[in-house]
Amino acid sequence: MRFTQRLMVSDVVLPKAWLMVLALGLFVQLTGLLFNSDGSRYATQTYLLLFVPALVLFLWQRLSLHTWSQVPGVFFLCLLAWVLLSGLLNPGSSNGAVYWLKIALLILLYVFAVACLVRHKRAFTWLLVAVTATAVVFAWLTLYYQFGVLDKPVSYRALRYARLHELGWRGLADLKNPIIAGLYYGVFAVLLTYLLVGFKVRAWQAALLVMGMSGLLAYILFTASRGAWFATAAGGLATLLLFPNVKSRTLIGLGCLMVVVVASLFWPEIQYEQRRGVSGRDLIWGNWADRLPEFWLMGAGAGADLIFNFPNSSLGFLHAHSLYLQLWYEYGIVGFSLFVLLLLSLLWKGWQCRAEPLARLGLALLVLAMVAMVSDVYAIFHRPSPYWVLFWFPVGILLGVSRRDGRECLEPSVQEKPENDSLTLT
Template sequence: MGRLDGLLLGWMSIGLFVQLAGVLFNNDDSRYATQLYLLLFLPALLLLLKERLAFGLWRQWPVYFFVVLAVWVVLVGGVHPGSEKSFWHWLKVVTLLGLYLYAVARLAWQPQRFGWVLAGAVVVAALFAWLTLYYQFGVLERSLDYAVLRRQRLETMGWNGLADLQHPIVAGLYYGVFAVLLTWLFVHWRMSVGRALLLAVAMLGLVAYVAFTFSRGAWFALGAAGLLLLIMFSNRKAYGLLGLGLILLLVAAYLFWPEMQLERARGVTGRNYIWSAWIERFSSFWLWGSGAGADFHFTFPTGSFLAGKQFIHAHSLYLQFWYQYGVVGIGLFAALLLSLLWKGWQCREQPLARLGIALLVFAMVAMVSDVYAVFHRPSPYWVVFWFPVGILLGVRKPDSAAQTIRGQ
């Protein structure tokens, strides 16, 4: 590796750290965006040009599906009369996404450097999770009564605009990603007693935060991803966590059984009405969609517990994506997901591939009932969905692990 390569990779590492954790320590969206342009997208572009577009990285089926999907998104955005914003907006979005995926994939080629970036981001996320819990329940003295917690779900620290995720669902999914990352660090890295205790404290803060968001999509996604990750590693630490997790679940069920029954009684919180409306309108959009970024307008009917409330999305990424981009769009999106899972499975002996699979499963479960959009400007949803996509693009199959990209 040349000196310039090392400089650009180090520059991108800082940018990736900011992209993952910067949502927490920035209280200004424009400042966060500026940091990403200067610290992530710019060095990614420079390295991509230096490596002559890095064709060795792009020759894989998931990339082909992503490129075709991106072209379709841009075409729908530019041609469909129902699309929000212009052709150039969607071209900018997919261009930034391409640079982001390249940056993550390229850094994943250096697992040690990549691991330290992830560890740094996890430390920041755990710190802000604990600071939020302390400020909300220690300083502001928020009640721990179930009814109050359910009504005032966690979504922000509440101080100076820091760690403000703006919605409990977004907050639960965002911090849930870091809980999965922390689990991976524990089962993958060598652990001393002191390090294990620190990780346990960090995990307690992250899980408590996710729990207090009452984002059940995040709960199920975290459970599915964590279980899959531990099964894939199948070492003594993983078995120990599985046993501990089972014990804690049984204890929680015993202590909070009435609250769990109340959660079960809530069902899907009115999503059944929205999904029924989606089915009723299916014939009007199934083929070509309603346009890139188009809102799915729905008002809850009289007699429902949310009567009169209006929503602008289908409360399922899969349904929303089909609504916006039609059968071609959802078909390409499904092909991208399946190709990523298949590649991850082929590379499952590699620790990063296991992490990528677990995080992608986290996103796929979350997208059943949550996640507003994936083709949009940088946001926490990039951490939830596109980050694992980049990891899986970066892991290399055993028969090609020795190959290097042109110019390296």
């Protein structure tokens, strides 16, 4: 399978003004939840600064057909089309066709905007630096305010039942749920790892990156979200393996040593987590399997709730606690198959293009998302949210990445040996 770049000159080189507009809009979408205590304000900023400019650029580039003509682009469009059909024709859908048309258009424009900026490597890299620095600042501010100002205890028992998910001051950086918070900051942990091992950095820059990573990992740890722990570890390890150099090998060694030390120091807590198992998810998944004959073919409808109540308890849930199962429940075998094909095609393209550093970053972020979606993430077809950062952001990266000289993305052994990007962070 070959992924070729069929771009006109006008599609490759965007004016600096457009790059600034796209970068600002994506910065607001990626980090706006940290600055805004009001969700409607965040939505307004995202619409005006990202979606409106992206729509104008989308029409100017004549629907950007080159982006969708590649195999992952075809599966992406087919998946959006199936979501629209489900919203229109399936009586179990939670909203009407107009709503799902809006959601599909927003996702299309978002992925398009990311793909466009990815083709301008330097501009996209500085966007990554800006959003990662912002996330690091908020992670450290949260740790300082929660444990320094509010003086919350740092014991395992206290942290297990008062899980971190907000800064705690004036509604800033309130992600509503510790699982969402852990996965959201996990994305930036992978981005920071990429900046550390994918670029030539000076000693003081490396020290700042390590300090930033410490804040992000501490925040993720204190969310007590095992899904976020495993997903971040998988994404980080994928990044290190995809950028083989002295720094990455050193970090892998230090990581293995840290795992051994932590396991020996916190063995009772690890045993407790093991006894907790999947926190009742096995019952939810079993209920999904029991009801499979009801929805396996066409699905229960776009946005339909999978209602489950625990036996002898008033506690209930509205989704499958696994995005893979939830998508099958909502969109049937066709929608689920299209989603899996999209993932596989993106992985294949990223692997074929792995001589490009951003392709390897996209792969690492997609690995993080794929692990997270096993036990967490309730929806990706909805309004802009942290889950867009988790899933649609790497989709946009992998759809946009290509060789800048217009040649095919070949195996590195045929094309060239992957090397660290020559751009230095100064």
